[in-house]
Amino acid sequence: MSGVSDSITRSRPDVTDTPLRIENLTKRFGGITAVDGATFEVEQGTLTGLIGPNGAGKSTTFNLITGMLAPDEGRVVFDGEDITGLEPYQIANRGLVRTFQIARELGEMTVLENMMLAPKAQRGEHLWRSVLPGARGGVVEQETELLDRVWETLEFFEIEHLAEEYAGNLSGGQRKLLEMARALLTDPDMLLLDEPFAGVNPTLERRLLDHIHELRDQGYTFLLVEHDMDLIMNNCRHVIVMHQGRILTEGTPDEIKADEEVIEAYLGGDV
Amino acid sequence: MSAQAPTDTLRRLWAQDVVKIAALLVVIYGSYLVSGLVLGYSVRGQLNSLASLTFYIGVFATLALALNLHWGYTGLFNIGVVGFMAVGIYVMAFVSKPLYGSGGAAQVGGLGLPIPVGILAGMVAAAILGFVVALPALRLRADYLAIVTIAMSEIVRFGFLSSTFQQFQIPHTLSGETTRVGFGGGSGLILDFPDPLLALIDALGLSGVYDGLVALVGTVVPNNPDPIVHSLVYGLVLLGVVAAYFWLLKRTGESPFGRVLKAIREDEDVARALGKNTDRFKIVSFMLGCALMGLAGILWLMGQGAVTPNFFRPRLTFFVWIALIIGGAGSNTGSVMGGAVFAAVLYQGPLYFQNVVTSVFQPGDAPGSFGPAISPLLSSADPVPFLLYTLDSVRQLQLVVMGVALIWLMHNRPQGMLGHRKETAAAIPLGRGGSGPGRGGGADADPESTPQTDGDGTGGERRE
Numbered sequence: 001m002s003g004v005s006d007s008i009t010r011s012r013p014d015v016t017d018t019p020l021r022i023e024n025l026t027k028r029f030g031g032i033t034a035v036d037g038a039t040f041e042v043e044q045g046t047l048t049g050l051i052g053p054n055g056a057g058k059s060t061t062f063n064l065i066t067g068m069l070a071p072d073e074g075r076v077v078f079d080g081e082d083i084t085g086l087e088p089y090q091i092a093n094r095g096l097v098r099t100f101q102i103a104r105e106l107g108e109m110t111v112l113e114n115m116m117l118a119p120k121a122q123r124g125e126h127l128w129r130s131v132l133p134g135a136r137g138g139v140v141e142q143e144t145e146l147l148d149r150v151w152e153t154l155e156f157f158e159i160e161h162l163a164e165e166y167a168g169n170l171s172g173g174q175r176k177l178l179e180m181a182r183a184l185l186t187d188p189d190m191l192l193l194d195e196p197f198a199g200v201n202p203t204l205e206r207r208l209l210d211h212i213h214e215l216r217d218q219g220y221t222f223l224l225v226e227h228d229m230d231l232i233m234n235n236c237r238h239v240i241v242m243h244q245g246r247i248l249t250e251g252t253p254d255e256i257k258a259d260e261e262v263i264e265a266y267l268g269g270d271v
Numbered sequence: 272m273s274a275q276a277p278t279d280t281l282r283r284l285w286a287q288d289v290v291k292i293a294a295l296l297v298v299i300y301g302s303y304l305v306s307g308l309v310l311g312y313s314v315r316g317q318l319n320s321l322a323s324l325t326f327y328i329g330v331f332a333t334l335a336l337a338l339n340l341h342w343g344y345t346g347l348f349n350i351g352v353v354g355f356m357a358v359g360i361y362v363m364a365f366v367s368k369p370l371y372g373s374g375g376a377a378q379v380g381g382l383g384l385p386i387p388v389g390i391l392a393g394m395v396a397a398a399i400l401g402f403v404v405a406l407p408a409l410r411l412r413a414d415y416l417a418i419v420t421i422a423m424s425e426i427v428r429f430g431f432l433s434s435t436f437q438q439f440q441i442p443h444t445l446s447g448e449t450t451r452v453g454f455g456g457g458s459g460l461i462l463d464f465p466d467p468l469l470a471l472i473d474a475l476g477l478s479g480v481y482d483g484l485v486a487l488v489g490t491v492v493p494n495n496p497d498p499i500v501h502s503l504v505y506g507l508v509l510l511g512v513v514a515a516y517f518w519l520l521k522r523t524g525e526s527p528f529g530r531v532l533k534a535i536r537e538d539e540d541v542a543r544a545l546g547k548n549t550d551r552f553k554i555v556s557f558m559l560g561c562a563l564m565g566l567a568g569i570l571w572l573m574g575q576g577a578v579t580p581n582f583f584r585p586r587l588t589f590f591v592w593i594a595l596i597i598g599g600a601g602s603n604t605g606s607v608m609g610g611a612v613f614a615a616v617l618y619q620g621p622l623y624f625q626n627v628v629t630s631v632f633q634p635g636d637a638p639g640s641f642g643p644a645i646s647p648l649l650s651s652a653d654p655v656p657f658l659l660y661t662l663d664s665v666r667q668l669q670l671v672v673m674g675v676a677l678i679w680l681m682h683n684r685p686q687g688m689l690g691h692r693k694e695t696a697a698a699i700p701l702g703r704g705g706s707g708p709g710r711g712g713g714a715d716a717d718p719e720s721t722p723q724t725d726g727d728g729t730g731g732e733r734r735e
Contacts (some may be wrong), residue, residue, distance in 0.1 A: 125572055127523065139526060
């Protein structure tokens, strides 16, 4: 089973037991405290769910972790290092890679171009290497290697028939697949998925989940934001519940289901 | 099968970008020549108009290519193109003009360094200006870059206009002797370095060929053939520069570097989330484009004898934008073709038409204002004064025509004359590489051997 995607990423996830830890994370927008002292950990090799009603601060938390926003207080520790305040690209290069709530494919680029973009530290990303006749050979060589990996990844996600298509022409579900495939090509240690199943039909959702489980079995760590309670409950071993910017509770799906506060947060109070 | 072969060959040829460009140039030159011949335009007039046509095709194509790197590839909204051109030529003049007092009418001197040094300095200065402009603006939203660039281009113009920089003393030797230099202010700067084209021809040891060419043209145009040959050859050199820009930018685009630029254009957050330091890419791309604009400014003006700041009004920037929009942003081939079409149809076309008509029909003086032009049309249905007036106002009407063309393009063909183009951003063709035949065939040898995506402009002869 693991053989299929062996070559998709070159390095296996190699991180500490709790790759991601956030401590007392706080973000205020004017008078609103979107994230209020959030603290939690994610264990290596797990699929952890982050749930909460609309406006609970889940996406803001994601943005704080991945450097898209700077926190007012608190720390983000990834793989034993403080990454608070780093640029998004620096965080991504350390192996913590995110996808977006609304799939952000690069519409005017083909699926192949989208995929080829992702691998880290490509030689040809330096202008002179891409232009100068002597150095271009090395760039071409690396591109050929990358292309093989890209095709294998496309096959793993079963979207190879869309390779030449403009990403903008893909359906919502296909875009989600593309986004996850693209994120994997960066050789991540951990993936943050922001509502990966929103707007995805049930068949594709099943496939996406299978991929996630398979990758988790290989040692990848996932943090998943999701609205769909059932989906989280059936697939995650550990669930974190946010409400009004704070961490309400966390635990196994069964513990969460039995929690009065969670039921309260979902059914009443917050509209 | 044999009947299909020629059309097949033609179709494959047409797929080559170089062939498209060449075909367009043939059409443009052909229509200029034919309309001149039909109307009985003089040989001298024909040659002159061809030379200036070539010149403007060259400068607008280079500028459109440079702007395409900014806007088409990286999505950087630069509306300060003239600013970078101005800095290019002014710094080049500053470096390469002879020292003050070495004879000649110039009010101020330069540093007296060789022309290639000056050209390099001009490009570097434009790139540095680009860096200074980009550094604060790139961190903000795209429209702020637009505001900063157009303001910068006006600041540059007013800077060169100001009397502060008109002339000043700087030390030019190690012992501290000073020399008078400057930018000439509003009265302009005389470019009194040796003729760059002749210097180039000398350096290449081709002066014999050049003289032969002058003699040859002399058989057709006996009276003073030298300027005609000079401008024709300069036009050819410019087309060579266009080819060089094209090669450079095609290679830039078809690479991992170009891929990141494209991703920045599409969605910068995504590029950053994938670990790309987008600021670095944007700055490198912006500086390269600015240097190329600086060089275009140098090439446009260094043979003109003098340069004044008011040449660099913002309207020139928008001419380049129209050229890019005609060709289609994002495509290098389109940029060249857009530059050519803009130069031939919108920029030189009306003037050529005016020249041909006046020299062939010799219609006499046009009315001086709108009133006398329109009244015969209304009172006695005599359209001639009105037509003459229109013909005489072609320079002003040109801008109207450009505006109409721009609006029409934005409505009906925003993607440019070539339509939606797939210019793949990769150093190799992104065909099926994972398994099956053809894997690793010739793809790792050189980007030249690409079956469908065009190589780097060198294709053409390898087809059987």
